[in-house]
Amino acid sequence: xxxxxxxxxxxxxxxxxxxxxxxxxxxxxxxxxxxxxxxxxxxxxxxxxxxxxxxxxxxxxxxxxxxxxxxxxxxxxxxxxxxxxxxxxxxxxxxxxxxxxxxxxxxxxxxxxxxxxxxxxxxxxxxxxxxxxxxxxxxxxxxxx
Numbered sequence: 001x002x003x004x005x006x007x008x009x010x011x012x013x014x015x016x017x018x019x020x021x022x023x024x025x026x027x028x029x030x031x032x033x034x035x036x037x038x039x040x041x042x043x044x045x046x047x048x049x050x051x052x053x054x055x056x057x058x059x060x061x062x063x064x065x066x067x068x069x070x071x072x073x074x075x076x077x078x079x080x081x082x083x084x085x086x087x088x089x090x091x092x093x094x095x096x097x098x099x100x101x102x103x104x105x106x107x108x109x110x111x112x113x114x115x116x117x118x119x120x121x122x123x124x125x126x127x128x129x130x131x132x133x134x135x136x137x138x139x140x141x142x143x144x145x
Contacts, residue, residue: 026099028108029078033092035109038075047071049079049089052110057089069094076100076115 029035036049036059045061059079061071071077071094079089095103103109 026102027078027093028103033078033080034089035103036077036079036089037113038071038073038077040073041071047091049077049091051079051089052113055086057087059089059091061091065091065094074114076103076109076113 034051034053036051036057038059039048039050039056041047042058045066047059047061048056049059050056057079059077065071071091076095076099077091078093078095080092081089097115100109100115104111104113104115
């Protein structure tokens with residue numbers, strides 16, 4: 001049998017479980033930064049996000065957060081804007097749900113933004129004709145089949 005030449009197994013690659021759940025200081029945006037909500041994950045460390053200023057940007061998750069902080073659609077993030085590319089940004093920080101609620105309470109986020117939901121506001125405009133998925137049959141229809 002061959003010798004094990006690696007430095008450890010799967011658990012070593014995972015790293016330590018750093019408890020980020022404990023209270024941390026709320027980080028507000030500075031100039032060159034903007035709040036955004038993730039529209040969808042694209043893979044390869046990228047996501048499509050709608051910034052609060054109304055611009056849809058392609059955001060790149062930086063290496064320090066990659067595989068450590070899990071980002072999903074609907075999450076509130078802080079992005080760093082690029083001087084040379086307006087349609088791209090870099091994810092600096094992901095806000096926990098309670099931090100996002102605090103930002104909304106402080107007036108940093110607009111009132112129309114929807115928190116803790118997978119679908120971002122504005123994407124589900126099809127609700128007008130919703131309910132077409134369910135078909136109700138009368139007893140007469142069943143007899144004909």
